[in-house]
Amino acid sequence: DGGITQSPKYLFRKEGQNVTLSCEQNLNHDAMYWYRQDPGQGLRLIYYSQIVNDFQKGDIAEGYSVSREKKESFPLTVTSAQKNPTAFYLCASSISGTARSDTQYFGPGTRLTVL
């Protein structure tokens, strides 16, 4: 069953702790993305990667870090430097990430709550 998996679905952390969100895909896509969604808002791009061992900052990268050591995995770390980390985090992937008609497919999301 091909697709994008994110774990866990719900995550609770204490303020000041770093936390890593998992994203895995078995679609053989080159490009992967991380978005953040706040209540009642659209998605905002945090980081993206078009190829293994390379990634780029999106619109709101401050306080986040990523790695892309394997094609199928793109974990996101929310660091203590992120001022408002409580949000719904979505991972996506696409075939190449370069063509304007390159469709992004989304995972189910992780809802992070920082207490």
Place this chain on the structure above:
Amino acid sequence: DAKTTQPTSMDCAEGRAANLPCNHSTISGNEYVYWYRQIHSQGPQYIIHGLKNNETNEMASLIITEDRKSSTLILPHATLRDTAVYYCIATSQTGTASKLTFGTGTRLQVTL
């Protein structure tokens, strides 16, 4: 990046066609129009996309005006499961990457 404008909310009776409009008057010639929908607390689901021709798939139809300044997503026979927030997006480029910029979308409520 082209900005899209959508109504905040719409209602549709079950079994009827749902027509969701989107304005993208500043879209450039090589920017695609994408539609996604998001059911509460789930990841966005891809529906359809197009450049200038009308498109149809098993989920919906996309009608793009000849001047490309607006489009309409049509769900031919809406069901209660189509209740969701629908996003109209004009793709753009960030560096060498294709980029989706999500607005706040249209909340479609399908009723009995």
